[in-house]
Amino acid sequence: MKLQRGFSLTNQNEQTNQNNPMPKSSTSVVPIGKKVCKPFLLEVMVFSPESGFKFKVIVERTCTPEADAIWKLVFDLYKIADGKEVQLVHVSFTAGAPVEQKAIETMADEGITEAQSDVIINDVHPAVKEVVAVPNPTPKQRKRIHDVMQKAVTAVDV
Numbered sequence: 034m035k036l037q038r039g040f041s042l043t044n045q046n047e048q049t050n051q052n053n054p055m056p057k058s059s060t061s062v063v064p065i066g067k068k069v070c071k072p073f074l075l076e077v078m079v080f081s082p083e084s085g086f087k088f089k090v091i092v093e094r095t096c097t098p099e100a101d102a103i104w105k106l107v108f109d110l111y112k113i114a115d116g117k118e119v120q121l122v123h124v125s126f127t128a129g130a131p132v133e134q135k136a137i138e139t140m141a142d143e144g145i146t147e148a149q150s151d152v153i154i155n156d157v158h159p160a161v162k163e164v165v166a167v168p169n170p171t172p173k174q175r176k177r178i179h180d181v182m183q184k185a186v187t188a189v190d191v
Contacts, residue, residue: 068100071096072094073094077092091108091109107124110162133186146190148188153185160177
């Protein structure tokens with residue numbers, strides 16, 4: 034076996050073959066430099082805006098190969114049917130501007146503010162619900178969802 038910096042290391046004895054249908058195992062080796070970034074998902078809000086519906090709001094941090102954080106706000110809409118959650122729509126807003134990145138990072142630390150919650154309930158939910166069962170949302174629908182997600186991220190209490 035040969036170990037190369039930043040590449041996967043796979044034990045050749047664990048390869049998948051006809052006699053062993055199990056997938057091969059692997060180990061990731063990532064060098065740690067001056068910056069460290071650890072990805073995570075954090076559920077910050079669960080709400081039932083109307084009978085038969087529920088949504089979850091999640092803060093997600095992913096990392097670039099250079100260990101820079103990428104902050105996302107995720108909105109998942111569910112229908113409650115026979116006591117089970119059926120996911121209808123998944124929306125992922127990736128922060129671009131530094132103010133957006135800081136706002137999402139703050140959500141992970143302090144939770145969602147009242148102003149952000151109001152926008153999520155009153156603006157994001159209706160915009161997302163509009164595209165339920167729409168296989169290809171129109172550019173206008175996509176822009177509306179982007180705009181209300183951005184508004185939710187940057188909303189401040191007065």
